[in-house]
Amino acid sequence: MRYFSTVLVLALPLLFGCGHEQSVAPGTVHLKLVHFYLDQKDAWQHDVVDPFMKAHPKIDVEVEAIPYGLYTAKIESAAASGSSIGDVVVIDDWFGQELFQRNYTIPLDSFFHRDLNDSDFFTQFFTVWRKGNVATGPLMAMPASGGVTALFYNKDLFDKAGVKYPDSTWTYADLLNAARKLTNNDADPAKKTWGILLDDGNFTGIDTYIYSNGGKILTDDKMHSAMMEPATLAAMQSYVDLVQKEHVAPPPDPSQMLEQQFLLGHAGMMLHIDYAKTALAHATFRWDVAAPPRGSAGLMDRQNGQAFGIVRTCPEPDSAWELIKWIVTLPPKRGINRLFSSAMPLYKPLAYSSDFLDGAPKCNRRSLLDINNYGHLFTLITPGWQEWRDHGFIPNMQDMLAGRTSVHDGCAAIDKMINEVLARNRTNP
Amino acid sequence: MKSRAAYLYLLPILIGLTVFTVGPVLASLGLSFTHYEMGEAPKFIGIANYSELLHSDLFWRVVQNTCYYVILYVPVSIIASLSLALLIEKRVSGIGFFRTVYFLPVVTSIVAAAIIWSWVYNSDVGLLNYLLSFIGIDGPKWLQDPHWALPAIAMMSVWKNAGYNMMIFLAGLSSIPKDYHEAARLDGSGAWNRFRHITLPLLSPVTFFVLVVTTIGAFQVFEQTFVMTNGGPGVSTLTLSYYIWQMAFKFFNLGGASAVGYVFFVLVLAVTALQFLARRRWVFQQ
Numbered sequence: 255m256r257y258f259s260t261v262l263v264l265a266l267p268l269l270f271g272c273g274h275e276q277s278v279a280p281g282t283v284h285l286k287l288v289h290f291y292l293d294q295k296d297a298w299q300h301d302v303v304d305p306f307m308k309a310h311p312k313i314d315v316e317v318e319a320i321p322y323g324l325y326t327a328k329i330e331s332a333a334a335s336g337s338s339i340g341d342v343v344v345i346d347d348w349f350g351q352e353l354f355q356r357n358y359t360i361p362l363d364s365f366f367h368r369d370l371n372d373s374d375f376f377t378q379f380f381t382v383w384r385k386g387n388v389a390t391g392p393l394m395a396m397p398a399s400g401g402v403t404a405l406f407y408n409k410d411l412f413d414k415a416g417v418k419y420p421d422s423t424w425t426y427a428d429l430l431n432a433a434r435k436l437t438n439n440d441a442d443p444a445k446k447t448w449g450i451l452l453d454d455g456n457f458t459g460i461d462t463y464i465y466s467n468g469g470k471i472l473t474d475d476k477m478h479s480a481m482m483e484p485a486t487l488a489a490m491q492s493y494v495d496l497v498q499k500e501h502v503a504p505p506p507d508p509s510q511m512l513e514q515q516f517l518l519g520h521a522g523m524m525l526h527i528d529y530a531k532t533a534l535a536h537a538t539f540r541w542d543v544a545a546p547p548r549g550s551a552g553l554m555d556r557q558n559g560q561a562f563g564i565v566r567t568c569p570e571p572d573s574a575w576e577l578i579k580w581i582v583t584l585p586p587k588r589g590i591n592r593l594f595s596s597a598m599p600l601y602k603p604l605a606y607s608s609d610f611l612d613g614a615p616k617c618n619r620r621s622l623l624d625i626n627n628y629g630h631l632f633t634l635i636t637p638g639w640q641e642w643r644d645h646g647f648i649p650n651m652q653d654m655l656a657g658r659t660s661v662h663d664g665c666a667a668i669d670k671m672i673n674e675v676l677a678r679n680r681t682n683p
Numbered sequence: 684m685k686s687r688a689a690y691l692y693l694l695p696i697l698i699g700l701t702v703f704t705v706g707p708v709l710a711s712l713g714l715s716f717t718h719y720e721m722g723e724a725p726k727f728i729g730i731a732n733y734s735e736l737l738h739s740d741l742f743w744r745v746v747q748n749t750c751y752y753v754i755l756y757v758p759v760s761i762i763a764s765l766s767l768a769l770l771i772e773k774r775v776s777g778i779g780f781f782r783t784v785y786f787l788p789v790v791t792s793i794v795a796a797a798i799i800w801s802w803v804y805n806s807d808v809g810l811l812n813y814l815l816s817f818i819g820i821d822g823p824k825w826l827q828d829p830h831w832a833l834p835a836i837a838m839m840s841v842w843k844n845a846g847y848n849m850m851i852f853l854a855g856l857s858s859i860p861k862d863y864h865e866a867a868r869l870d871g872s873g874a875w876n877r878f879r880h881i882t883l884p885l886l887s888p889v890t891f892f893v894l895v896v897t898t899i900g901a902f903q904v905f906e907q908t909f910v911m912t913n914g915g916p917g918v919s920t921l922t923l924s925y926y927i928w929q930m931a932f933k934f935f936n937l938g939g940a941s942a943v944g945y946v947f948f949v950l951v952l953a954v955t956a957l958q959f960l961a962r963r964r965w966v967f968q969q
Contacts, residue, residue: 352935443807454915508915508916509827648915
């Protein structure tokens with residue numbers, strides 16, 4: 255009896271550890287789609303996967319939705335260890351290159367050119383999904399949605415200060431004038447208002463500011479830092495001046511995300527990637543978005559977004575492509591834009607549909623779509639970019655904005671860090 | 684026969700310990716001598732990772748930050764825990780409520796607590812500066828000022844963890860025979876003298892345990908900096924655990940992260956060894 259119980263105790267974990275494979279009919283291909291749109295899990299099932307399976311009876315799709323924070327950790331670990339979390343995966347731009355560098359996904363150029371047309375998509379956004387982040391690299395994931403930097407503004411504060419709302423003709427001089435009028439240095443913190451909130455180096459706005467004002471963070475080949483170029487130093491100085499000289503922006507607060515600070519209603523404007531609009535859906539004040547102002551280099555906006563890739567271990571890439579094609583060419587339908595967290599669809603028929611343009615949260619999405627007509631997109635993602643951003647750009651940017659170091663010294667420190675990391679990654683590719 | 688059954692019962696935990704603890708510990712030691720970005724074969728590079736660390740200004744700044752946090756946190760945490768234990772040791776009505784209140788932060792999610800404390804520390808609309816304004820103090824920009832950010836995080840950690848050590852001290856206090864206090868009282872000894880000459884010495888083994896465990900825990904501070912400051916402003920709250928996490932799981936530099944991990948291990952080992960060496964000077968052995 256004692257042995258029996260011992261064996262039972264030992265066997266129990268094994269029994270419970272055994273999973274079960276989902277059974278599929280013979281001849282049916284089984285795919286696993288993994289995404290991080292957890293709050294839209296049901297919509298993904300009903301609006302995407304179920305209709306897809308109905309149209310493709312020989313393809314069975316299992317969907318797994320994972321919370322964003324966990325998702326990034328899981329997919330990066332999977333890519334790193336050479337394992338797989340699914341057959342078709344959604345990828346965010348900021349970790350895409352880490353996956354592509356490890357060939358975690360397969361190139362999709364041949365599929366794309368066979369089945370889809372360039373003219374149906376905002377192809378400016380494709381570069382970031384190409385291996386090496388260059389226009390000539392293989393397309394390692396099919397872009398579905400794109401994000402651009404937007405100028406968020408608090409309509410209540412604009413009205414109160416009697417300032418005209420921003421539009422696509424705005425320059426940075428207009429922004430500064432508006433910020434001065436919107437700033438109210440009331441001694442009571444509850445009544446104090448700032449003209450604008452500034453990104454402290456997270457690349458949610460500062461990148462667009464620097465490039466639009468003629469500066470560059472990286473050289474065009476992304477092999478070296480361009481932080482010490484005179485135009486970059488000038489752009490950085492004007493950015494820091496908004497805090498230190500003009501006093502129209504508060505010093506950085508690393509404890510609060512920018513959109514959280516904007517939600518408090520004490521700032522007139524915020525330069526931020528347009529995904530922040532979902533966070534502002536429940537704001538207690540009226541707000542809207544406009545395209546970022548134009549600088550001496552016009553409007554330069556950093557491209558970002560989300561794409562779908564086929565994991566290289568997928569046994570049925572053709573079926574996986576059918577699913578991806580289905581996802582990225584979804585027909586306009588009420589509420590469909592919420593599938594991508596309200597980001598701009600890169601499929602033009604969907605982007606120009608009333609479903610996207612009038613979708614919630616309601617704001618001037620047309621102004622952001624129009625950036626495709628006159629703006630230029632750039633990317634900053636390099637191997638090791640998070641290291642030079644987190645250990646170089648952000649801490650030194652915070653020090654510069656808070657006046658703890660000069661722009662020259664701060665940029666020199668960033669320059670050193672970027673070059674060190676890029677050199678190390680070239681030596682150990 | 685009996686011992687065979689015992690080993691069989693132990694087998695699952697031994698397997699778990701080997702696979703999930705001993706194995707990774709040894710593997711990371713090996714990895715610390717390699718250039719290893721996950722998914723690719725590790726390349727042996729000797730002591731290059733360690734050499735790079737020793738020449739990195741950022742690494743030494745991180746070590747400095749971590750030690751500063753430990754120095755700030757550990758004494759305050761122990762004093763606060765002991766004070767709370769002494770207070771709630773009293774058998775007065777409603778003391779159960781206070782015990783619960785003081786222990787509540789321990790069972791609160793550290794992430795939720797850190798987010799709430801971010802707002803408490805907010806320099807414009809935060810509760811702390813609002814309260815300070817009543818006594819005429821213009822509070823600092825807690826998490827925005829590099830001089831205040833780490834002390835602010837340490838203060839929050841004291842609030843979060845004091846209840847845990849309080850329970851340990853409470854157990855220690857209850858084990859001190861009442862006779863000693865009675866005798867001292869009869870001899871005319873005051874409360875302070877009884878505390879200093881009876882409670883503290885007899886509690887010293889417990890205090891030693893709390894000191895060692897709290898110090899090791901303090902070196903491992905991670906969630907607070909992760910949630911509240913992301914290592915900023917500047918790098919003023921970048922601590923060793925956070926630095927290791929960044930290197931391993933953000934920058935995929937597993938070789939470098941393993942090297943930092945072992946330097947970290949040596950540092951903690953050295954401090955713990957010092958504490959054990961100093962033990963005989965102040966820990967009362969009955």
